[in-house]
Amino acid sequence: MQTIQTTRNATRHPFCRRKSSLTMKKKERTMQTTATLKNENTTRTPVTTTVGALIQDAKTVEEILRAACDSLLLEGEETLHFHFQDVHRQKNKSASVNGLKRLAKMMCSSSGSYEKKTKTKNNERIGGIVRLIKGASLDGTKTTNRKKRASDGIDALRATASLLVSLFDEDKDEDEDDSDTSREEMRNACDELVRRVREDAEYFSDGDRIVFDWALRVIESNIASSSGETTATSERRGDATITVDEFPFRYVTPNISNVLKSITVEDLRKEVPFKAEKLITRTGKRVDERRETCFVAESGIGGLAYSGKIMEPTLLNEASLPLVTTIRNAIVEALKNDEDYAGCDIDFDCALMNLYPDGSSACAWHTDPEMGTVWDRDSVIVSIGETRRFAFRKLAGGGDKTQNDGEEEQVWVRVHHGDCILMRDDCNDNWEHCVFGKENDSNNAARISLVFKKALSRGGGRKKGHGTNSKEKKKAK
Numbered sequence: 001m002q003t004i005q006t007t008r009n010a011t012r013h014p015f016c017r018r019k020s021s022l023t024m025k026k027k028e029r030t031m032q033t034t035a036t037l038k039n040e041n042t043t044r045t046p047v048t049t050t051v052g053a054l055i056q057d058a059k060t061v062e063e064i065l066r067a068a069c070d071s072l073l074l075e076g077e078e079t080l081h082f083h084f085q086d087v088h089r090q091k092n093k094s095a096s097v098n099g100l101k102r103l104a105k106m107m108c109s110s111s112g113s114y115e116k117k118t119k120t121k122n123n124e125r126i127g128g129i130v131r132l133i134k135g136a137s138l139d140g141t142k143t144t145n146r147k148k149r150a151s152d153g154i155d156a157l158r159a160t161a162s163l164l165v166s167l168f169d170e171d172k173d174e175d176e177d178d179s180d181t182s183r184e185e186m187r188n189a190c191d192e193l194v195r196r197v198r199e200d201a202e203y204f205s206d207g208d209r210i211v212f213d214w215a216l217r218v219i220e221s222n223i224a225s226s227s228g229e230t231t232a233t234s235e236r237r238g239d240a241t242i243t244v245d246e247f248p249f250r251y252v253t254p255n256i257s258n259v260l261k262s263i264t265v266e267d268l269r270k271e272v273p274f275k276a277e278k279l280i281t282r283t284g285k286r287v288d289e290r291r292e293t294c295f296v297a298e299s300g301i302g303g304l305a306y307s308g309k310i311m312e313p314t315l316l317n318e319a320s321l322p323l324v325t326t327i328r329n330a331i332v333e334a335l336k337n338d339e340d341y342a343g344c345d346i347d348f349d350c351a352l353m354n355l356y357p358d359g360s361s362a363c364a365w366h367t368d369p370e371m372g373t374v375w376d377r378d379s380v381i382v383s384i385g386e387t388r389r390f391a392f393r394k395l396a397g398g399g400d401k402t403q404n405d406g407e408e409e410q411v412w413v414r415v416h417h418g419d420c421i422l423m424r425d426d427c428n429d430n431w432e433h434c435v436f437g438k439e440n441d442s443n444n445a446a447r448i449s450l451v452f453k454k455a456l457s458r459g460g461g462r463k464k465g466h467g468t469n470s471k472e473k474k475k476a477k
């Protein structure tokens with residue numbers, strides 16, 4: 001069993017130390033609780049604000065972290081009999097899960113517009129975030145429904161994974177120095193959270209298992225120990241019972257290829273002739289498409305059609321689209337070599353590229369058309385630029401879209417710069433996917449997605465893809 005860190009260690013972080021000394025904090029906590037009890041017992045005047053309310057009402061990242069440092073009670077910090085009660089621990093636990101969720105949302109921007117991330121700033125934040133992760137791992141659960149506990153645990157893991165990307169991504173390749181201790185503490189806290197959440201594995205929904213699998217890989221790739229002594233992902237998974245092999249899609253290991261790290265939205269915008277076009281809705285209305293698109297394809301492949309438009313291909317090769325070609329080659333290579341995706345031997349020859357200029361452009365629920373007839377069923381989406389939530393939901397009645405009433409469980413994770421999503425086999429027959437808009441005003445930068453596909457040979461001397469002459473255009477409408 002992992003030793004749980006005491007407050008003495010946790011408060012060593014600059015963020016916590018700046019606010020108050022250990023002794024002061026303990027004293028304040030005791031006084032606060034006494035005041036709360038007195039108020040509750042003797043008067044009807046408003047009681048001391050709880051940590052839950054402090055976190056819920058916090059307007060900034062710093063306010064949440066301050067509440068975590070000054071008002072959250074972790075194991076070993078309880079000072080009164082009252083604190084040991086399950087219901088009290090449960091409150092601290094719920095407040096922590098909420099704190100992690102709110103922080104992940106506030107800090108999700110990858111564009112740096114949230115504010116410049118510096119090591120010092122990060123180290124200050126890590127102390128508070130570690131406390132929240134420990135809070136989310138509290139055992140205040142005797143009265144709790146296990147299914148709810150499992151889904152809270154998954155929420156905490158998903159938020160923690162996103163936070164790790166925000167905190168560590170930028171300095172991952174730099175020499176580790178002052179952030180080493182914080183990283184170690186973060187790793188211990190994450191390991192404990194994973195262990196706790198895994199205890200409820202039998203109550204996981206399908207979506208929970210997918211998020212669990214993704215979160216473990218994000219944790220692994222962001223806080224792997226510099227000494228090389230790291231808990232292997234397979235070990236964190238616990239055993240073979242939490243597998244996701246049966247799902248036809250996968251949130252791929254983050255930053256599967258380093259090549260993607262250095263390619264920016266601006267680089268791709270310069271290289272690719274994106275265009276804003278019109279779409280035709282199901283009711284026949286012509287509307288503006290919010291995102292800009294471009295279909296790139298190797299020679300011998302025709303156009304790509306969807307929602308009443310056909311895009312003529314832009315030639316995909318080293319000379320005309322060097323960056324896109326580099327990304328394609330890197331993805332193909334990485335998927336082939338990654339143990340988690342063994343057998344994924346796909347060679348893509350075209351891609352639908354989407355430019356979402358800001359956070360108000362999104363992509364509604366849909367399935368990709370003609371997978372298995374015009375295009376190979378396997379495809380990969382690469383994400384460049386701003387972070388967005390990417391979701392899947394199962395189509396009701398074995399693929400009947402008209403039966404979906406929006407009640408189906410959504411599986412979502414944040415896809416960050418360089419992340420990929422793999423869709424295989426019958427994914428587009430039985431599952432819909434979508435991309436949500438921005439989560440807050442700082443999450444408003446542009447994002448580009450590259451939906452890599454392989455055009456199928458359709459025999460009879462026909463060109464691959466869609467014809468782009470007027471006859472075929474009419475057919476597509």
Ligand SMILES: O=C(O)CCC(=O)C(=O)O
Nearest residue numbers: 354363368381435449451
């Ligand atoms: O932008 C994305 O990540 C997804 C785009 C998509 O699903 C599509 O264009 O079919």
Ligand SMILES: [Fe+2]
Nearest residue numbers: 366367368433
């Ligand atoms: Fe799609």
